[in-house]
Amino acid sequence: MLVATLVSAHGQALLSDALLTRLANAVSGVTRQARLDGEVAADLFVDGADARKLEADIRAALDGTAVDIIVQPAATRRKALFLADMDSTMIGQECIDELAAYVGLKDKVASITERAMRGEIAFEPALRERVALLKGVPASVVDEIIRERITLTPGGRQLVRTMRANGAYTALVSGGFTVFTGPLGATIGFDEDRSNTLLVANGVLTGAVEAPILGKQAKLDSLVELREQRSLSRAATLAVGDGANDLAMLGEAGLGVAFRAKPAVAAAADARLDHADLTALLYAQGYRGDEIIQA
Template sequence: MLVATLVSAHGQALVGEALLARLARTVPGTVRTAVLDGAVAADLFAEAADARKLEADIGAELDGAAIDIIVQPAATRRKALFLADMDSTMIGQECIDELAAYVGLKELVAGITERAMRGEIAFEPALRERVALLKGVPLSVVDEIIRDRITLTPGGRELVRTMRANGGYTALVSGGFTVFTGPISAAIGFDEHRSNVLLADGGILRGEVAAPIVGMQAKLDALVELRTRFGLAPEATMAVGDGANDLAMLGEAGLGVAFRAKPAVAVAAGARLNRADLTALLYAQGYTGSEIVRA
């Protein structure tokens, strides 16, 4: 049995009774539907073997409505371990680009970031190249950037806090920097954070990052390590990210979700979120609106 969770775009309520009734009639294999949160989110259960086909069948009936669809085995939908990327996933910005803006190099650094996240260039040398451009930046600007330029992605706090309230473990695993992941993970409510260390002397960046670099392999290793620590089956894990350095982590997770992701990542991931906020990852686990811990 597969379950397809339909979630409206952020701030909208598009999954109404009429739509569910039509899907129940027209989508092959449908057994039943269930409302999760008014017209915001609902489930469709189907006797089907191909998740991508079920997603396509439902999508064809939506007439372009701004609704995301997450399909997975119904029996293992509830997750006990959640790993998340930070930049452009749990927050709306790329922190290294915001640091570069301080020295007037945002456009240059953002271009390198975009290519790395698309998988066009290797992550680690691209990170070292960008960090070198930050030499001389005072670390004191980080607090200002977090205060004035960083925005938390809607639904992120609710996602993390609801999972933790129900016994789940949550980790922010980023190719970014500890000076950002520390305060941001605390603001969202993660159990832990892992990321890269910017080297500095007297509070001034040296233009270097400590080894080893937290990149694609480190994100994958974090998932496997935490899964093993808690004795979890692979299907009890979930990960979300947007860039090429998230691909291995997303592929290893029981549910790997591409969030407003680069094209190659969206194609490779098990599920895609392009319109809904991060509470969609609670609905996908079967949580109802009344069970969400509101921030």
């Protein structure tokens, strides 16, 4: 039995009775439908379907309506381990680009970031190249950047706090830097954070990052490590990210979700969120609107 969770675009309630009926009629094998949160989120339960085909059929029936679709086995939808990327996923910015803005190099650094996230260049050398451009930046600007430039992605705090309240373990696993993941991870509510360490001397960035660099392989390794520590099945894990360095982690998770992702990442992930906020990952697990802990 598969469940197709349908979630309206952030701030909208698009799943009218007429639309839900149209979607249910567009695929064969629908056994029942259930509302999770009014016209914001709903489930279609489908027997004997292929997940990719089911998603494609529903997407075609949506005819451009801003509703996201997450298809997975119904029996294993509730997750006990959640790993998330930070930049452009749990927050709306790339922290290294905001550091570069301090020295007037945001456009240059952002272009390297974009190529790395698309998988056009390897993550580790791209990170070293970008960090080298930050040499001499006062470490103290980090607090100012967090305070004035960083915004949390809608639904992220609700997602993490609701999962933790229901016994799940949550980890922020970032190719960014500890000076950001520490305070931001705590603000969002994660159990732990893992990321890279910028080297500092005399209060300024040296232009180097401590080895080894946490990239694609380290994110995958973190998922496997945390899963094995808790004796969980693969199906009990959830991961979300947007860039090429998230692909291995997303591929290993029971449900790997691409959030506002680069095309290659969206195509490879189990599901993608193009419209909804991060509470969609709670609806995907079967949480109802009244079960979500509001931050």
